[in-house]
Each structure stands twice: as structure tokens, then as C-alpha cells.
Amino acid sequence: MKTEQSFFTESGTILRNDDLRPCLAVTLGDPGGVGPEVILKALADPSVTESCRVTVVGSRSLLLKTYSQLREILPGECLADPDSLSMLDVEVPSVDGEITVGCGNAASGALSFAFLETAIGKTLAGEFQGIVTGPIAKSAWQAAGHDYPGQTELLAERAGVERFGMLFVARSPHTGWTLRSLLATTHIPLSQVPELLTPELMSRKLDLLVECLQKDFGIAKPRVAIAGLNPHSGEQGQLGIEEKYWLIPWLEWEKKRRSDLVLDGPIPPDTMWVKPGQAWFGNHGNSSLFTHDGYLALYHDQGLIPVKLMAFDRAINTTIGLPFVRTSPDHGTAFDIAGKGIANPTSMKAALQLAVELVKQRS
Numbered sequence: 001m002k003t004e005q006s007f008f009t010e011s012g013t014i015l016r017n018d019d020l021r022p023c024l025a026v027t028l029g030d031p032g033g034v035g036p037e038v039i040l041k042a043l044a045d046p047s048v049t050e051s052c053r054v055t056v057v058g059s060r061s062l063l064l065k066t067y068s069q070l071r072e073i074l075p076g077e078c079l080a081d082p083d084s085l086s087m088l089d090v091e092v093p094s095v096d097g098e099i100t101v102g103c104g105n106a107a108s109g110a111l112s113f114a115f116l117e118t119a120i121g122k123t124l125a126g127e128f129q130g131i132v133t134g135p136i137a138k139s140a141w142q143a144a145g146h147d148y149p150g151q152t153e154l155l156a157e158r159a160g161v162e163r164f165g166m167l168f169v170a171r172s173p174h175t176g177w178t179l180r181s182l183l184a185t186t187h188i189p190l191s192q193v194p195e196l197l198t199p200e201l202m203s204r205k206l207d208l209l210v211e212c213l214q215k216d217f218g219i220a221k222p223r224v225a226i227a228g229l230n231p232h233s234g235e236q237g238q239l240g241i242e243e244k245y246w247l248i249p250w251l252e253w254e255k256k257r258r259s260d261l262v263l264d265g266p267i268p269p270d271t272m273w274v275k276p277g278q279a280w281f282g283n284h285g286n287s288s289l290f291t292h293d294g295y296l297a298l299y300h301d302q303g304l305i306p307v308k309l310m311a312f313d314r315a316i317n318t319t320i321g322l323p324f325v326r327t328s329p330d331h332g333t334a335f336d337i338a339g340k341g342i343a344n345p346t347s348m349k350a351a352l353q354l355a356v357e358l359v360k361q362r363s
């Protein structure tokens with residue numbers, strides 16, 4: 001229904017014709033975790049909400065429950081009132097079991113899956129320009145019969161892309177420097193990492209990272225650091241063979257293929273994070289510091305331990321390669337603190353802010 005001033009989307013969101021702020025879907029995540037709490041806290045911050053139009057995709061009754069529980073334990077806290085939020089109330093799939101704050105199960109997994117599926121469908125239909133996801137528990141999805149390693153893979157599958165990546169982004173509150181770390185492999189057992197890493201996969205991930213640094217972050221000639229796999233990058237074969245057999249030759253070949261870039265590596269995985277740490281904390285004294293615009297880590301924990309050490313409270317997980325923007329806080333469901341009112345919303349706020357920036361950059 002269209003009027004001169006406004007129109008209603010299918011989900012009831014009222015959009016003004018002259019309102020050009022990015023339209024974002026925010027999924028609640030696992031209702032047993034801290035997702036609903038960090039969303040209510042983040043959406044109470046005008047510096048976050050003024051820059052975008054948000055629709056929460058989830059369950060109104062569950063969000064109201066979290067709101068009244070938090071109101072009791074945090075009487076002075078700024079919280080968004082669910083009644084004031086634009087909300088897409090997802091039909092709850094019928095599953096055995098109850099939602100229990102502090103744990104994930106088949107019921108909570110079925111819900112968080114349905115929230116994300118709905119948000120993806122509406123985004124692909126053009127209703128939203130980006131999705132900010134609340135954290136889910138992979139084990140709860142499994143319990144609900146959804147065999148995906150994580151939200152990233154579901155997003156990629158539904159968007160029909162095979163070329164995608166998990167990038168973590170964090171801006172230092174100390175220096176303003178931005179850390180960007182892409183994971184070449186993600187949710188797989190460590191024992192499978194060496195066989196899955198191939199020159200083809202590395203070239204694909206490198207191209208994705210470069211494309212994102214150029215298009216999303218406006219860096220014309222990106223400087224990229226690539227990690228080694230083994231201690232000391234294999235120490236010339238003494239401590240592992242992958243660098244000598246293919247990683248070093250591949251990188252030499254890439255340096256010729258991508259002479260438009262600055263490529264460094266394979267950097268010993270432990271020392272790769274020393275300069276980013278100094279740039280993050282600003283503790284390099286008067287000496288000049290050469291850092292990279294992007295870091296390509298070979299496996300999940302190699303890329304994420306430094307990110308979480310430096311920036312657990314504010315890093316953002318973004319899926320690159322999708323036809324729309326997707327960001328998420330870097331933390332998980334935090335079942336151990338759910339319902340206690342102590343969850344920090346900073347990473348959720350940062351995820352909303354980055355989604356706004358990325359939508360603007362792409363439009």
C-alpha cells in the first residue's frame with residue numbers, strides 16, 4: 001500500500017519514501033542465549049538507531065519476556081521497548097521442548113533457524129539491504145535437525161553463492177586502527193585443515209578479501225599478510241612441509257599475478273599478530289609501524305584468537321561474497337550469563353554500525 005509519504009512493507013514496516021537510511025533485519029538468535037538482551041540494549045542507543053531502519057526478526061512474545069525480566073533486574077538500564085520496535089513476528093515451528101534461558105536445545109534451535117531463514121527470504125526479496133544476526137548455537141541447530149556448521153553457511157547456500165568468506169573486523173578504541181582478519185577455512189575439525197588448504201582455495205580467499213578491501217573499505221591497493229601453517233612457517237621444512245611444498249611457491253606466483261597488491265608471507269603464525277597488536281594498543285613507541293589492511297589466517301583459531309584477545313567486546317563477524325550485507329557480533333550465545341543482565345552490547349552495536357557503513361558503501 002503506497003501513499004504519498006509512506007508505504008508498508010509486507011511485514012508491516014512503515015517506510016517513508018524520503019527515508020534513505022539503510023533497512024536492516026536484526027535476527028534474535030538463540031532465545032536461550034544473550035542475543036535478545038544485547039539487541040534490546042543496542043537498540044536503546046540513538047547513535048545506533050538514528051542511522052538505520054531496523055526490523056527485529058524473531059518472536060515478539062519472547063522479546064517481551066526478556067524485556068520484563070531485564071526491567072526487573074536492571075531498573076535503571078536503557079533498553080528498547082519491544083512495543084516501540086518494528087518487528088517481524090516469525091511463526092514458531094512446532095518442536096518438542098521448552099525455551100530455557102541459559103541453554104540451547106531443539107526448540108531454541110528451531111526458532112533461531114526460522115528467524116534467520118525468514119530474514120534471508122525477506123532480504124533476497126528486496127525488503128532489507130542487510131542482516132545483522134544474533135548469535136545462535138550450532139549444537140541447537142543440530143538438535144533441531146538443521147545440519148549446518150553455522151549461520152554463514154546457511155546464508156551462502158540460500159543466497160546461492162559458493163564464493164564467500166568469514167571476515168572479522170574491529171576498530172581500535174585506542175588508536176582508530178582497523179583490524180581485518182579473513183579465515184581461509186572455518187568450521188571444520190583442525191585435523192582436516194591441512195588437506196583442505198590448497199592453492200586454489202587460497203587464491204579464492206585472497207581475491208575475495210582484496211575485493212572486499214577495495215569495494216567495501218575503499219582501499220585501492222590493499223596490503224595483505226598471509227599466515228603460515230606450521231610453527232615458524234615450517235622452518236624450511238624442519239617443522240612442517242606445507243610452506244615449502246606449496247604455500248611459498250603459491251605466494252610467489254600470486255605476487256606476480258597480483259602485482260597490483262602488496263602481499264607478504266607466509267608469516268610465522270605467532271609473530272603475524274605482533275604488529276597488529278601494537279597498532280591496536282598504540283604501544284610501538286616512536287618507531288614507525290608497517291601494518292596490513294587485511295590478514296589472511298589459515299584456520300579458525302589462528303585468525304580468531306588474536307581478534308578476541310584484542311577486541312572481544314567490539315569485533316564484528318561479516319560474511320563477504322553475499323549479494324547483501326551480513327554482520328554479527330563476534331561472540332556466541334554466552335549461555336553462562338544469559339538472563340543475568342550483564343551481557344555487553346558493544347559488539348552488537350558495532351555490528352549494526354558496520355552494516356550501515358557497508359550498505360552505504362555499496363549503494
Ligand SMILES: NC(=O)C1=CN([C@@H]2O[C@H](COP(=O)(O)OP(=O)(O)OC[C@H]3O[C@@H](n4cnc5c(N)ncnc54)[C@H](O)[C@@H]3O)[C@@H](O)[C@H]2O)C=CC1
Binds near residue numbers: 038317334336344
Ligand atoms: N555468530 C554466532 O552465532 C556465534 C555463535 N557461537 C556459538 O555460541 C555458543 C557458545 O560459544 P562459546 O565458545 O562459549 O562463546 P561465547 O562467545 O558464547 O562465550 C565465551 C565467553 O564470553 C562471554 N561473553 C560472550 N558474549 C558476551 C557479552 N556480550 N558480554 C559479556 N560476556 C560475553 C561468555 O559469558 C563466555 O564466558 C556455541 O554454541 C557457538 O557455536 C559462537 C560464536 C559466534
Ligand SMILES: NCC(=O)COP(=O)(O)O
Binds near residue numbers: 136149151304317
Ligand atoms: N566463530 C565464528 C562463528 O562461530 C561464526 O558463526 P556463524 O556466524 O557462521 O554462525
